[in-house]
Amino acid sequence: SAFDRIISSGGFVFINTGQAPDATVIPISHELAESAFDSAACIGCGACVATCKNGSAALFTSAKITHMALLPQGKEERSERVLNMVKQMDLESFGHCTNTEACEVECPQGISVLNIARMNFEYNKALFFKKK
């Protein structure tokens, strides 16, 4: 599906991390871990797209991008990831987000539209440094 292709374009970590390390090896604050987990809670149900008058997949895509961008394991590839995932989202012909916030209201997982703000921040930052 279109969601699968968006995930395939960058919604994972390329690095072979080997076996799972002890949970205490990489120090992550409780607040950061909770915030990343809130974004990771997206189940890909598509209710956000269905309710959006523009047919935008911004909430789904941004939840995946934010989840990875907040954690140390995902930071290394964050620029490449956001550029590829947003590009794929556009290729799939989803509409543009116009901040109606209907997606957040309908989302069964309570994914916040702040994820979309994070995605736009990550995207603009990646574009800025790519041009230099």
Ligand code: SF4
């Ligand atoms: S409605 Fe929420 S849980 Fe479902 S795909 Fe959209 S962001 Fe993910």
